[in-house]
Amino acid sequence: MGYDFAQLEKKWQEKWESTGLFRTSEAPRKKYYLLVMFAYPSGDIHMGHFRNYSIGDVIARHKMMEGYDLLHPFGWDAFGLPAEGAAIKAGVDPEEWTLRNISVSRSTLKRLGISYDWSREVITCLPDYYKWTQWMFLQFFNAGLAYQAKSLANWCPDCKTVLANEQVINGLCWRCSNEVTKKDLVQWFLRITDYADRLLEGLDTLEGWPENIVAMQRNWIGRSEGLQIDFPLKDSPHKVSVFTTRPDTLYGVTFMAMAPEHPLAKELVKGTPQEGAVLEYINKSQLKKEIDRTSTVGEKDGVFSGSYAINPMSGDHIELWIADYVLASYGTGIVMGVPAHDQRDFLFAKKYGIPLKVVIEPPGERLDAATMEEAYVNEGVMTHSGNFSGIPSPDGISAVSLAVEEKGAGMRTINYRLRDWLVSRQRYWGAPIPIIHCDKCGTVPVPEKDLPVLLPRGDIDFVPKGRSPLEDCQDYIRTKCPACGRDARRDPDTLDTFMCSSWYYLRYADPHNESAPFDREKVKTWLPVDLYIGGSEHACGHLIYFRFFNKFLEDKGWVPYDEPTLRLFNHGMVLDEKGDIMSKSKGNVVSPVRLIEESGVDVSRLAMFFASPSDKEVLWSDNFIVGVKRFVTRLYSFFMETGEDLFREEPLPAFDSLDSEAQKLMIATHRLTKKVSEDIERFHFNTAIAAMMEFFPLVEGLQEPDSVKAFAMKRLALLIAPFAPHLGEEFWEHMGNRESIFRSPWPSYDEELLSRDMITIVIQVNGKVRERLVIAQDTGVEEMERAALASVSTLLAGKEPKKVITVKGKLVNIVL
Numbered sequence: 001m002g003y004d005f006a007q008l009e010k011k012w013q014e015k016w017e018s019t020g021l022f023r024t025s026e027a028p029r030k031k032y033y034l035l036v037m038f039a040y041p042s043g044d045i046h047m048g049h050f051r052n053y054s055i056g057d058v059i060a061r062h063k064m065m066e067g068y069d070l071l072h073p074f075g076w077d078a079f080g081l082p083a084e085g086a087a088i089k090a091g092v093d094p095e096e097w098t099l100r101n102i103s104v105s106r107s108t109l110k111r112l113g114i115s116y117d118w119s120r121e122v123i124t125c126l127p128d129y130y131k132w133t134q135w136m137f138l139q140f141f142n143a144g145l146a147y148q149a150k151s152l153a154n155w156c157p158d159c160k161t162v163l164a165n166e167q168v169i170n171g172l173c174w175r176c177s178n179e180v181t182k183k184d185l186v187q188w189f190l191r192i193t194d195y196a197d198r199l200l201e202g203l204d205t206l207e208g209w210p211e212n213i214v215a216m217q218r219n220w221i222g223r224s225e226g227l228q229i230d231f232p233l234k235d236s237p238h239k240v241s242v243f244t245t246r247p248d249t250l251y252g253v254t255f256m257a258m259a260p261e262h263p264l265a266k267e268l269v270k271g272t273p274q275e276g277a278v279l280e281y282i283n284k285s286q287l288k289k290e291i292d293r294t295s296t297v298g299e300k301d302g303v304f305s306g307s308y309a310i311n312p313m314s315g316d317h318i319e320l321w322i323a324d325y326v327l328a329s330y331g332t333g334i335v336m337g338v339p340a341h342d343q344r345d346f347l348f349a350k351k352y353g354i355p356l357k358v359v360i361e362p363p364g365e366r367l368d369a370a371t372m373e374e375a376y377v378n379e380g381v382m383t384h385s386g387n388f389s390g391i392p393s394p395d396g397i398s399a400v401s402l403a404v405e406e407k408g409a410g411m412r413t414i415n416y417r418l419r420d421w422l423v424s425r426q427r428y429w430g431a432p433i434p435i436i437h438c439d440k441c442g443t444v445p446v447p448e449k450d451l452p453v454l455l456p457r458g459d460i461d462f463v464p465k466g467r468s469p470l471e472d473c474q475d476y477i478r479t480k481c482p483a484c485g486r487d488a489r490r491d492p493d494t495l496d497t498f499m500c501s502s503w504y505y506l507r508y509a510d511p512h513n514e515s516a517p518f519d520r521e522k523v524k525t526w527l528p529v530d531l532y533i534g535g536s537e538h539a540c541g542h543l544i545y546f547r548f549f550n551k552f553l554e555d556k557g558w559v560p561y562d563e564p565t566l567r568l569f570n571h572g573m574v575l576d577e578k579g580d581i582m583s584k585s586k587g588n589v590v591s592p593v594r595l596i597e598e599s600g601v602d603v604s605r606l607a608m609f610f611a612s613p614s615d616k617e618v619l620w621s622d623n624f625i626v627g628v629k630r631f632v633t634r635l636y637s638f639f640m641e642t643g644e645d646l647f648r649e650e651p652l653p654a655f656d657s658l659d660s661e662a663q664k665l666m667i668a669t670h671r672l673t674k675k676v677s678e679d680i681e682r683f684h685f686n687t688a689i690a691a692m693m694e695f696f697p698l699v700e701g702l703q704e705p706d707s708v709k710a711f712a713m714k715r716l717a718l719l720i721a722p723f724a725p726h727l728g729e730e731f732w733e734h735m736g737n738r739e740s741i742f743r744s745p746w747p748s749y750d751e752e753l754l755s756r757d758m759i760t761i762v763i764q765v766n767g768k769v770r771e772r773l774v775i776a777q778d779t780g781v782e783e784m785e786r787a788a789l790a791s792v793s794t795l796l797a798g799k800e801p802k803k804v805i806t807v808k809g810k811l812v813n814i815v816l
């Protein structure tokens with residue numbers, strides 16, 4: 001009776017399908033919405049998908065066993081550049097290419113046995129979906145939150161399209177990793193900045209989100225409270241306004257610096273001797289990367305404008321420079337330079353011999369401008385600051401702000417790093433923007449009854465030219481104005497695909513609705529998402545955008561919840577053995593299809609889970625398969641060779657009447673139940689599987705009584721089922737059960753029984769007691785060491801211990 005995984009997988013997958021095991025309930029009693037980030041259909045499923053979606057599958061199956069009604073759907077983020085790239089390269093139709101990839105990937109996901117309700121599948125490039133993406137755009141437009149503006153947009157010369165700020169990663173295009181430049185273009189924006197404060201406040205409620213993602217979003221939104229100060233210009237009607245978070249340093253200003261893109265820069269030098277040098281500098285700085293411009297290391301350069309500003313408080317006359325470490329898009333685009341207390345200003349002043357003026361000193365210390373080697377950026381006591389000298393600098397911030405306001409020389413303001421979301425793209429494969437441009441009526445929204453605005457198909461030249469390919473489709477572009485009936489033109493751009501992915505989680509609640517994006521009651525039933533699983537690379541893009549959509553829809557009364565997802569889990573990446581990213585060009589791609597064909601789904605899953613905790617990277621090696629395969633083969637034979645009679649319902653004898661072998665197994669069974677339950681909650685599938693592997697020989701070894709043996713085996717089948725679902729079902733059926741194992745309740749454990757054999761051990765670091773742990777009496781040395789190292793991991797701070805001394809049942813001493 002060999003382990004024929006292929007036959008087993010087929011059998012159970014067909015059964016799940018025919019019995020509708022994963023079909024979503026229309027009237028859930030106890031709902032659980034498990035969302036995994038949907039996929040780009042750019043090829044077949046890869047190891048990253050396999051891991052991510054299998055993690056979700058474990059949780060889903062576990063939740064089913066806990067009695068929840070699941071919504072566990074899947075879909076495709078199907079618009080976007082790869083399809084167009086294929087169209088250009090291979091001459092295939094983007095839709096055909098996309099749908100073909102979807103069908104390949106979908107059948108792989110089905111072979112992987114993942115518990116999706118396929119009847120709720122969502123495909124964003126089909127009109128029944130993008131109709132509602134367009135509808136969303138119109139809701140924003142009608143609310144005054146979608147607008148067209150000319151701006152210096154991020155431009156990828158390679159993709160020949162604009163990019164949102166969130167799609168520029170360290171100055172590079174998120175798609176092709178080429179350098180992003182700037183281009184002055186008229187584009188569509190969504191006013192996400194109107195929601196900046198609410199997006200920030202919401203972060204405080206997201207306790208189930210990883211702290212680093214919350215911090216990244218907080219940073220990205222970048223709220224900062226400060227003071228806007230107006231400096232009059234000498235011999236000029238103009239004034240220059242700065243934004244500063246450090247009004248306490250106002251008396252230390254020794255120069256002003258203006259962004260090269262600032263509109264005043266060219267104007268101020270017109271006809272002056274400086275004009276040539278300044279214009280040359282402005283052109284040069286356009287070629288630099290933003291990240292280099294703003295870094296606090298490396299040279300900062302600039303050029304003197306010839307103008308002088310006047311400090312409204314001290315009356316000092318100060319030089320106004322043009323310098324490209326100042327960004328045009330932040331604050332006012334001008335900074336007051338305080339070289340003694342700001343590092344970038346310091347580097348700049350040193351380069352040009354601009355004087356330093358110390359106005360903050362560490363309590364009880366003197367600072368000498370002549371010998372400073374870097375800016376003093378900390379708090380301290382104000383000095384050389386007129387009436388403010390002597391007061392602590394944190395108090396100085398409000399005191400100076402007040403004085404500046406009283407003088408009418410400025411006011412307190414709040415600045416955000418967040419910019420409005422640029423949503424138009426000059427590409428073909430996206431949802432058309434449902435706007436008509438009319439010479440008489442201006443921008444006119446397409447009436448809802450005319451949605452969707454269908455993307456024209458057929459003979460289209462996809463090669464990017466820097467403007468939308470749709471612009472050349474005259475049949476598409478030429479239309480009538482819905483307001484006045486005259487000749488008008490459709491907007492030629494398409495929507496950022498991140499708009500499609502900003503609301504798909506709502507569509508899953510009601511995927512076939514033809515008269516609305518979704519039914520409010522259904523959304524009320526299923527939302528918010530109980531757990532969202534996906535990659536952390538979306539921290540400052542998708543994961544902000546979908547919160548923004550949700551808040552907007554809440555304002556419009558469409559969604560009764562403020563936040564779309566209460567709990568977020570980021571899985572780690574799958575890398576190759578050496579820790580490199582898998583890619584076709586490196587030739588190190590591991591195919592999940594090969595793995596499951598060689599070893600089966602369950603073995604592949606167990607091996608992948610066993611390799612590392614779910615939030616950490618996996619350095620994949622086929623070696624992980626070997627040990628797991630041995631375990632599974634033994635487990636399978638053991639279960640299938642155990643006669644069905646053993647599992648006839650027989651009451652368990654009282655614990656105290658059992659012999660010590662049987663007692664030991666009973667306790668181990670309860671302990672395993674607790675361990676696996678807790679490990680699933682914290683996504684530590686690796687230790688859950690290790691515990692099951694350790695447990696199995698105990699079951700194999702027990703001779704009698706049958707009832708205890710049967711109890712332990714049943715338990716093992718239940719606990720392993722979420723991880724190895726086909727095996728779980730097979731074992732369950734073999735034991736005489738007719739219903740799916742996933743319809744049986746998740747087992748509970750007896751705390752009282754567990755406490756009977758627990759002991760406390762001591763964890764020492766260099767002989768000093770640091771921790772005490774409660775563990776099972778018979779915990780092995782290895783497990784003790786593992787638990788000990790984990791319990792003091794913050795103390796170790798990544799240091800490798802020199803030696804670990806373990807006394808079983810007593811202590812672990814870690815020597816550094």
Ligand code: ANZ
Pocket residue numbers: 224243244245246249325326327328329330331332333334335336337338341342377415
């Ligand atoms: C004077 C000063 C003195 C500053 C000091 C800092 C330290 P956040 O917290 O990010 O809002 N700044 C303002 N606008 C800028 C721009 N367009 N490009 C580059 N830098 C800009 O930072 C606010 C601070 O960043 C401001 O406070 C300003 O420098 C600089 F000891 O003003 B500060």
Ligand code: ZN
Pocket residue numbers: 438439440441442444481482483484485486488
């Ligand atoms: Zn009109």
